Structure formats: C-alpha cells, structure tokens
Amino acid sequence: MDLHFSQFYGLEPGVLRDYGAFDISVVSDLPLFVDPFLLFNSEKSEYQALHASMLRYLVCLRDTATADLDPALIAILYQFKEVKQNWLGFTVLGNGGSGLGPKFAAALHASLGTILKGFGNEIVTRASHLEKLCLISSGVGRDNVSDFTTNLIKEFLCEYTATFAHDHMDAGHVSEFAVPRVRFNYGTKSWETRRYRLPALKNDYVLLTPIDMLTRDETWINHSDMLHEFPHLPEALPDDELRAQVNQYFRTQLGREPTAKDRARATDETIRKYPQLIDYYIKRKEDEGDQAESVSARRVEETDQVFVQQLQRLLKDLQDRTDFYSRPASSYDESLDRARFFKHYIENQDGYRLIHRDGEPFSNEKEVQLYFGLVWYGSAFDVNREVNNGRGPVDFKVSNGSIDKSLIEFKLASNSQLKRNLEKQVAIYEAANQTRTSVKVIICYTEADQAKVIRVLKELKLEAEKSIVVIDARSDNKPSGSRA
DSSP: OOOBHHHHTTOOHHHHHHHTBOOOBSSSOBSOEEOHHHHHTOSOHHHHHHHHHHHHHHHHHHHHOOTTOOHHHHHHHHOBOOOGGGOBSSOSSSOOOOOBOHHHHHHHHHHHTTTTTTTTOOSSSSSOOTTHHHHHSTTOOHHHHHHHHHHHTHHHHHHHHHHHHHHHSOGGGEEEEEEEEEEEETTTTEEEEEEEEEEEETTEEOOOOBGGGEESSSOSSOHHHHHHHGGGSGGGOSOHHHHHHHHHHHHHHHOSSOOHHHHHHHHHHHHHHOTHHHHHHHHHHHHTHHHHHHHHHHHHHHHHIIIIIIHHHHHHHHHHHOOTTSOOSSHHHHHHHHHHHHHHHHHHSSGGGGGEETTEEOSSHHHHHHHHHHHTTTOSSEEEEEEESSSOEEEEEEEETTTEEEEEEEEETTOTTHHHIIIIIHHHHHHHTTOOOEEEEEEEOSHHHHHHHHHHHHHTTOTTOTTEEEEEOOSSSSOTTOOO
C-alpha cells in the first residue's frame, strides 16, 4: 500500500534518508513543522543563508509598514497560501491547510510597527527571530511561523527536491511545474514564478524537506515555553530599577489567591507591558541552542518510527493476515469495524504507544484522529475529514453514494463536554448530514478516565450501545513484552 513517498515512487527508504529528506506521506499530512531556529543555529552555511534571507524580507516589510499601507500591497507581501506540497502539518486525510490569511497579515503588519519595530537592530540577542511574532500576538502560533518560513524558503525546497528527482527518480514520475511565489524581487516588490522538474502527484507536485530543519510539536522559541521561563527573565534584566518595576507589576496583576490561569494571564500582561523581556527570553534560547537540534532530531525520529515505519508494518499485517480491507455491507459496518480494530490495536498490540508523545497522552482529539485517518487509507468508501454542514465540523464522514452515510466522532474521556456530546452533538450531526448512523470513539488515558466513562454511559443508559467504542489507551496497565 503506497502511503509514503518512497513507496509511491518505488524508492528504497534509505535513498531518502541518505539524501537527508523525510519520507513524507502522500495521503495525509504528518505532524512536523519547519523550525526557523534550526536554520539560524545550523552549522550549514546554506541554512544560515536561508535564515538571513528571511530576515531581509522581514526588514523589507518593516521598512514599508506604514499605517496607511495599501491593502492590496499587504495581501501581496503578507498573505501566503500554505505550501501544501510538502505534506507537513495537521491536516487529516489530505494536505489542504488554511495558509496565512488576513488575520496573520494584520498581526504581522501591526507588530512591525510595535513589538518588531526594532527588527534587524537587536542589541540583546545575536540575531532577529521571526518567532518573536508568536510570543506576543494572540492567534499566531507554530503553524503560522512554520507556514511563513516554508513560503520564504520555497525556492530552496524546490531546488532541493528537483536535485533529488534528477538524481534518483524515474523520469516518468517527474514533470515540469511552474511554481508561483518562489523568489521575491526587491526592486519591483513582487513575487516571481519559476519552473522546476519535480515529482508529480496527480495534477500537482511534491516537495521534500530536509530532516534537520524539522521539529514536532513546538518551535524552539514558543509562547508556552516563554511563560514557563518567565520567573527567570526579570533577573536577567541589567537594570535593578527596571527589574523591581517588572516584579511589582507582575504582583499587581496576580490578585489574591491566583490560579494557574491567573498566573498565565499576569505573565502575558507583564510581558506586554515590558516587551524587552522577550529579548532576554530569546537570548536564553539562543544560549541553549545546541539542545534544539537534539530535541528536534529526537521528535522527528519518533514521528518516523510511528507514522512511517510502524504504520507500514501495521498496514502490511492488515493486508497479509486479515480481511480488514475487504468491503463490508455498509458505511456503518465499515466505520464500526475500523473503530473496533483501532481499539484492538491500541489495547493489545502496543498501539497505545502511538497515541502518546514522550510517554504522555495526546493533549487533544486531533492528534489521535491523525493516526486513525491513516489507517483508513485503502478503504473502498469515500472518507472525508472535518465535514461542516452548518452545525459544526464532523471528525469523519464515511459514505457510499448519497444515501449510505455514517459519521465517526472522536472524544478524549477527559473532555469536560463528553456527556453533553454524547447526549446532543452527534444527534445534531446526524440530522445535518441526513444520516442516522454514527460511531463514537472515546479515548481513556487514565483509570479516572475509565471510571468517568462508565459513570456517564450508565447515567445515559448507553452501557450496551454498540456504536460507542471505548478505547483503553492507558500505559500503566499493559503487560510488559507485549507484541509491538
């Protein structure tokens, strides 16, 4: 089953690894992201040049960031489509992300006149860092930073992939493509299109990405880490009076008997009041930069183990030893069979490791859905992700024509809205999608999760409901030495 680049194009996986590229899926995005800090901190001169070129572009934006900048020019300079052809991100069953639209453009444009107004002229840190934007602007996170970085290094990715295609791929798998917005012309303030011979996938091209510029989860410089590091930041300030002002302001924002949420809010408010703290946070991250490469390498290797190697072994077992890919009688049978198999694999074949990160449970349903979506590949049914019919998105819709349709909804047992969801949400989805069949998958990571689910199902008189599949994903009750 041709899930990955190497399989689809008939290559040995070692060829990609020797070249330094990640073996991406050509079915669904994998949860990896380009981290600009890895470019900055790299010993490779070509990566450092890429980081310098990004800074040059941002300086150009800063120098044109007037309050009355033409909206059309803002769209050209600040808005970018996601580079979906690298097949990285969090899109389940596909590679179509949202890209960098007006919200990101407005946040970046505003920041260049405020928090980033000194961009390119830093005193505390060794260099400028794009990630500064996500440290202060709400709604600008890892995805935005990675998408922006990928767009700014797209010329390099095209050349990197074209070289691989020329040296290692059959000519029948390669076509010439006109790739838009590859190089920025500083004279005309416009983006240029260039042509490359790249791997062809249907009517589009594919881009490879070097392993050593990728990470999983968060970029090295990120907002949550800055909040965690905040207690150490005031002491780094060189001015005693300023340090005292920062500490006093933070205490006034806390209030009496502050909760963890109150402390996070007070930290954010203090950093907004004294944005120079951001530079001292970034300096700490620069000083610890050697750790960034090892941490990212470990995270990427874990992703390769789970979403490439282990997944390929799993699908081969399904093909060779089971009738998993034979077509059931209906979309409901298909949905329930897949959910039950997922339960069996998680509970009995060390599959629980797949939906943990660094030994800790996944923090949201979306990460679990990503792996489950890859298991769906090869189904004879039409499987769609995040179908929205006006009542909210559905995790998966499985259909065979316009009449035979079923839904699959994922929830973590820890979700505070679990009971309400079981009572109302799926019924609403069924009405909106004109279907009366749905499967609910509930993931339990702890003994408390299991007790909660038992209680909720009993209260709703759903203990015997076959369409509710409860998965024990605990790591503390599995026998050692179980088959991987």
